[in-house]
Amino acid sequence: MDSILKVTNLVKRYNGGTLALKDINLEVKKGEFIAVIGPSGAGKSTLLRSINRLIEPTEGSIEFLDQRIEKANKSELRKIRSKMGMIFQHYNLIYRSSVLENVLHGRLGYMGSVAGVFNRYKEEDKQEAIMLLEKVGLEAEIYKRADELSGGQKQRVGVCRALAQNPELILADEPIASLDPKSSAVVMDAIYKNCKEQGIACLVNLHQVDVAKRYATRIVAVKAGTIVFDGQASELTEEMIEYLYEGKEQEMYESAN
C-alpha cells in the first residue's frame, strides 16, 4: 500500500511560546483508519489542523500525494485542501443555508470564484450530494435549513460535505465530542463505512479510547505534543492508556458512558 501523507519532524509553537507539537512523525497509507487519542490539550487538534494548514506549522515537513503542503502557495494549498475533507467538532455548517447547499460546499474547492459565487454547481455534483445524504439517512432533510437539524443530523451533513470533496484523506477533529452516544454511533458508522468503501484514509481525533479501539485499524496516542504510541488497536495496553491519561483519568470515564 502506498503512503499518501507523510509528516516529518513537525513542530508547532504558538505565538505565546506554548510548544503544542514537538517533533511529530507520522505516515498515513491509503485507506487507513487511524484514531488519534490523548487527553485534552495534548495537541491532537493542532496536529490535524497543521495538516491542512488551518494552523501554520512552525517547523517540519508535511507531504501529501507527493506535494509539500507547508511550502504550497495559495492556489496549490487550495488544490491540496480540496483533496482533504475535514469534519469539525462543532459541525461548522452554514446554518442559514440548506442541507444540500452545505453538502455542495464540498465541491467549491474544484470550482472557480465566479461559479461558486453564483451557485453554478454541476448537475452530477448535485446528484452525488443527494445520494450521499440518502446514504446517511437524511433524504427527508435535504431542503431543510441546516439550523433545523439535531446535533447528530448536523454532523452527518458535515460528513457528507467532506465526502462530497471526493477526498483522499479525511481529517475528523473530535467528530462525536458534542453528541450523545446513540448519534455518536450513527456518525462514526457513517464515517467508517464510507471511508472503507471508497478507500479514503481517515485521521480521527477522539478522546474516547473505547470508540477508537472499536473502529481504528491503527491507533496513534499523543501526549504533551509527542506521539507516545503508534500501533494496532490490540497492542494498546492498559498501562499505556493509564500513562496517557495520567492525572486526567476523569476524561476517560466521562466519555465512556
Place this chain on the structure above:
Amino acid sequence: MSKGQMPVPETVLVKEKAFAKKKIPIAHKQTRRQQQYFFITAGILFVICFMQIDLSFTQFQAGVARIPSVLEMMMQLSFAELPELASEMVVSLVTAFLSLVLSILLAVVLSFLAARNTTPNKYFGMLLRFLFMIIRAIPATVWVLIAVASIGFGTMAGVLGLIFPTLSYLVKSFSAQIEEVGQETIEALQSVGATWWHIVFRGLIPTLLTSFLAITAFRFEMNVAESVILGMVGAGGIGLLIQGYISFYDFSSLSLGIIMVFITMFTLEFMTNQIRRRMSH
C-alpha cells in the same frame, strides 16, 4: 439557605480566624479598581468642566421666563405650507435612502476587505480601517458642507455628503459582525479549498444577511434624522424649510414642520423595529 449551611473552604476559615472582623471580598479585584478609577476620573472631570464654562444663571432665569410665550406662539398651527412641507419631507427621505443604497453597495465589499479575519492582506485591512476611522471622525455636517461648497446647494450635495458617514458606519458595523461570526464558518470553507469569494458569498453573507439588514434598517433611521438636520446647512429637504421658518419667526408653519418630522421619525422607528424583530429569527 441559611449562613450556617454554606460550605466554607478551609483556607477561608483560616483567614477568617486571622482577621476575625474582616469581610470576605467577593468582587473581582481588578474590575473593582477599574470602576473606582472610572468614577474618580469622571468626578474630577465634571468639577473641572463646571468651573471652566461660564454658566450664567441670570440668562437661564430670563430664558425660563420666556418659555410660556414661545410655547404659546408655537401652539398656533397653520396648514398653508402643508403641500410644500410634505414634498420636502419626501425629498429628505429620498436623500437618506439614496445615500444609504449607494453606501450599502460599497460597504458590503469594503467590510470584507477591512474585517480582521477576512481581509486578503493584513496591512491593506489595517489601512482601510484607519481610513474609515478618519472619515468617521469628521461629522456628517462637515461632509455636507464640503459637498455643498464643491457642488452647490441641493439634494445632490446631501446625498454625496451623507455617503461618507453612512459608508464608514456600515463598514464598521458590518466588519464587527464579520469578525464576530468567527473562525467556524471560515474554517469550514477553507478546509474544502474554497476561494476568498466562496467564503464571502457562500459562507459569510448567508450567515450574516439578517444582521446586515438589521444594521441597515437602523442606519436608515439615522440617515433620515441626519438629512432633516442637514437640510439646514444646505442639503435640501425639509430642514431648509424649517430653517427658513425659524429665521422669519413663522411659528405656525414651524410647528407643522416639527410635527411632520416627528410623525415621520416615529413611523420609521416603529417600522424598523418591526423589521428587526422579524429578522431576529
